[in-house]
Amino acid sequence: MPRILIVEDTSEIAEALQHHLERRGYETALATRAAEAAAVVADARPDLIVLDLGLPDRDGYTVLEQLRARGLDTPVLILSARREEADKVRGFTLGADDYVTKPFGAMELLA
Structure with missing residues (x-):
């Protein structure tokens, strides 16, 4: 079963993502802080990281940069409210595989 690590500090978003992914058959792990993410990556060995x-x-x-510096090639999807082109460019430059902006009213879409 594919494993997805969700790195998200907003509990409502994290729990909604986790719920929907698990309903679709994915195994999930959750980290709410950057410091947790590295430990969870080592323990859970995810197939995908969704990173706020x-x-x-x-x-x-910083999390992305540290993961890539350690040689981790797990795909990383940035899921962020930051919409500026410079944020997207920085994410891709640091090694993100994709960048998705959170829509306004994201909680209503996940409900």
Whole structure:
């Protein structure tokens, strides 16, 4: 079963993503802080990482940069409210595989 790590500090979004992914047959793990993400990656060995940029202890760019510096080639999908082109370029430059912006009213879409 494919494993997906969700790195998201907004509990409503994290729980909704987790719920919907598990209903579709994915195994999920959740990290709400950047410091947790590295430990969960080592333990869970995910097939995909869904990464928010706005984490409380460090930004998601730092997480991505550290993962890639360790040689981790697991696909990373950035899921962020940041819509600026510069944010997307930075994400791809650091090694993200895709970048999706959270729509306004994201919670209503996940319901």
